[in-house]
Amino acid sequence: MSAQHQRPNILWITSEDNSPFLGCYGDAFATTPTLDKLASEGFRYTNAYANCPVCAPARNTIITGVYAASNGNEQMRSTYPKSKLVIPYSELLRKAGYYCTNNVKTDYNFAGDYKAMWDECSPTAHWKNSPEGKPFFAIFNLLTTHESQIFPYISDAELRHKPEDVVLPPYHPDTKEMRHDWAQYYDKIEDMDAQVGSLLKELEESGLAENTIVFYYADHGGVLARSKRYLFETGTWVPFIVRIPEQYKKYFPAEKPGDTVDRNVSFVDLAPTLLSLIGEEKPDYMQGNAFLGNAVEPEPRYVHLTRGRMDERIDMSRAVLDKKYRYIRNYMPFRIYMQHLAYLFNARSAQSWENYYQAGRCNELQSIAFQPKPVEELYDTENDPNELYNLADDPEYKDVLERMRKENIRWMKHIRDVALIPETEYAKRAGDGSMYDYMRSEACPFDDLLAAAELATEPGKGAIYDYIELLKNKDSAIRFWGVTGLLIHIDNAEQALPALKAAADEDATATAVLIGEALCRLGEKELAETIFLRILKDEHRTMMERTWVLNSVDAIDFRTLELEKWINDFYNGKKSELKGFDVYSNYDFSMCKTILEKWDVI
Structure with missing residues (x-):
């Protein structure tokens, strides 16, 4: 043989x-x-x-x-x-x-x-x-x-x-x-x-x-x-x-x-x-x-895990685990864990959990799912297999936290992590090619992107003036991390308001959307609405670009007459077109439905 x-x-x-x-x-x-x-x-x-x-x-x-x-x-x-x-x-x-x-x-x-x-x-x-x-x-x-x-x-x-x-x-x-x-x-x-x-x-x-x-x-x-x-x-x-x-x-x-x-x-x-x-x-x-x-x-020694957009819900997290600990870094901690995702919430169990939380019937551990995430999470999976008790702020685990944090950065650099660039920019940067190839090209400012992402998501009070400088960068993805840093540290970001106003005409969608969200959180609601509607009404924008806007509108529950009209008109205009799984794969439609249900419009 x-x-x-x-x-x-x-x-x-x-x-x-x-x-x-x-x-x-x-x-x-x-x-x-x-x-x-x-x-x-x-x-x-x-x-x-x-x-x-x-x-x-x-x-x-x-x-x-x-x-x-x-x-x-x-x-x-x-x-x-x-x-x-x-x-x-x-x-x-x-x-x-x-x-x-x-x-x-x-x-x-x-x-x-x-x-x-x-x-x-x-x-x-x-x-x-x-x-x-x-x-x-x-x-x-x-x-x-x-x-x-x-x-x-x-x-x-x-x-x-x-x-x-x-x-x-x-x-x-x-x-x-x-x-x-x-x-x-x-x-x-x-x-x-x-x-x-x-x-x-x-x-x-x-x-x-x-x-x-x-x-x-x-x-x-x-x-x-x-x-x-x-x-x-x-x-x-x-x-x-x-x-x-x-x-x-x-x-x-x-x-x-x-x-x-x-x-x-x-x-x-x-x-x-x-x-x-x-x-x-x-x-x-x-x-x-x-x-x-x-x-x-x-x-x-380590296993590496990633989370990006899940259907219509935009997020980014990275995890590192060894045989005792799991470290999670959340790059969009201003999004709650259990965002209302249309497909997931077909399950009666998920619906009941959300209803219990809204009725105030969940205990502290059960309520975590519907709250914003911390920037860093660290769990002792040997002693806490359900990963309920975050040790990231416990001084006793400082060495473990720093070790896992460094490993996450090393790995992201090693694999040239594409998520450092918002999804709405893939086609612009890679053209007909792949993002794998783009991230390895001279056109990609990879080290600067990684440094900006780490700076934006550092724990504590943040580096507000550094984020303001990132907002002025010639690369839109680096500007994205600048506004991400401001959103994560929004409680300390009042001094960034002039810079955010000056950036209100940003054209790169993901960056513009987060600028609008930050402005809204800082009280500039009219300017935020202008940014959101500019993107939603632009016929040249893609489904994913509209989905980014609608994620922000939902997250901050930003309801205005004109936004509600656009969302309602878009939902009703598409409803008759979609059948079967199309309902779930048209992410802008799914987001409109979720928002209108929350506002008791439908």
């Missing part, structure tokens, strides 16, 4: 939107016999993470081996170009002689022909279609546990997991809807487990199990509110199990099947690991570390 034929087949089974709610991870409420058995036959990873806590950017990282924040593909539901230098792993595997199938989800968050990346990409794609003698790589994406599966109501009587038996996390209020959705979700986990069982049985019956390495993992955490989309453990920690046949025991990551592996693993490591398993070299552009195969690399 040739060396090529000795290479393993590889089967990936992914589930959607679920944290490690499995019996093998110690969850007594879960009913997961298949995955528990798989863990006993394979290796269960205890420190595996999605680098982004939501589908598309998480999958962008997986398919490229490059952080979505480095690719310029971090913003949820976008199709910005991918660099031609960055090649999806499926194409590399095919070039190496593998038959590659995907059944069926793509969702890679960049522009391109996804199907062309695979030998077969369809609801019928299957390893059994592989030519005889050719090794296969096959993915099956199970949608059963997706967030949307808790939207349709299932009666309590039909639930197998009973709401009264749910052990609620302390950050969730004890509402009927919360208990119900948790129970319904555990039913979906059980259904997903059965689907995994069917696939593994089919593999066994095909006679290929002894030649096939099986991976099971979830595409990020989830799914009830404060998990998916958030950089906490609940949104990023994933179940991850690998079963390796005896003939490939040289690849065992621990002594024997059934053992756990505590190595730090994240999705950016998957593409390099695939190449290592099939004996191919990792391209220089890949940013992860192979953790299995012929070319295992050293374990990273």
Whole structure:
């Protein structure tokens, strides 16, 4: 048998939107016999993470081996170009002689022909279609546990997991809807487990199990509110199990099947690991570390996580974690954690939480979700697994805070973090090219951007006069960080009012919007309204530019007759055009709906 034929087949089974709610991870409420058995036959990873806590950017990282924040593909539901230098792993595997199938989800968050990346990409794609003698790589994406599966109501009587038996996390209020959705979700986990069982049985019956390495993992955490989309453990920690046949025991990551592996693993490591398993070299552009195969690399000390725009809600956070602490830096702390996101709030549990908070029925811990974020967060995840008690201001943890803060800056510089530039400027700067390439070009003032972002988000009273100077910079993104610093430190920013007024004719949308928001917070409401309406009424502005304005209008609850008229007219003009998922992917429409509902207009 040739060396090529000795290479393993590889089967990936992914589930959607679920944290490690499995019996093998110690969850007594879960009913997961298949995955528990798989863990006993394979290796269960205890420190595996999605680098982004939501589908598309998480999958962008997986398919490229490059952080979505480095690719310029971090913003949820976008199709910005991918660099031609960055090649999806499926194409590399095919070039190496593998038959590659995907059944069926793509969702890679960049522009391109996804199907062309695979030998077969369809609801019928299957390893059994592989030519005889050719090794296969096959993915099956199970949608059963997706967030949307808790939207349709299932009666309590039909639930197998009973709401009264749910052990609620302390950050969730004890509402009927919360208990119900948790129970319904555990039913979906059980259904997903059965689907995994069917696939593994089919593999066994095909006679290929002894030649096939099986991976099971979830595409990020989830799914009830404060998990998916958030950089906490609940949104990023994933179940991850690998079963390796005896003939490939040289690849065992621990002594024997059934053992756990505590190595730090994240999705950016998957593409390099695939190449290592099939004996191919990792391209220089890949940013992860192979953790299995012929070319295992050293374990990273840290895992890096990112959060950008989530559908219609604009935000930016970065996180660094080791095996004891999680550090989060919030670059837009003037936005609350639980912004009202249209898709998320289809869940009755999320609605009930918001209603409880507005009625004053949430306790202090449950109320945090609806309050502005601190600039920095630090959690001892060993002793505070729910990440409820922020240690960033505790002098006892000063050394840890500084260490993690420095690591975040080092990493952002290393990957050339695209989020230092507002999304509304991508096309202007990159043209038809990718932001990955732009950030590495001489045109990008990267070091100045990073310094401005760090200065803007420094804790304490801020550097107001430095922010005023940033507002005068020739680069609009650096001006963006100047006004961001003023907004974060708005209580000390009164002396910046003349500079903000002088900047009111700013043309770069994101910068102009935040100038308007800062002016409004400092009492200059008429000037703020002028800025917002100038952008909203400009027919040459994009959906994303309008969405930026509407995020600010909502955040400061800025209601004027003319703004309300524009929002109402826009909403009614689009309402009849949109159907199905279009309602959620037209972000300016979603924002108009949210604002009008809050104002009791609709």
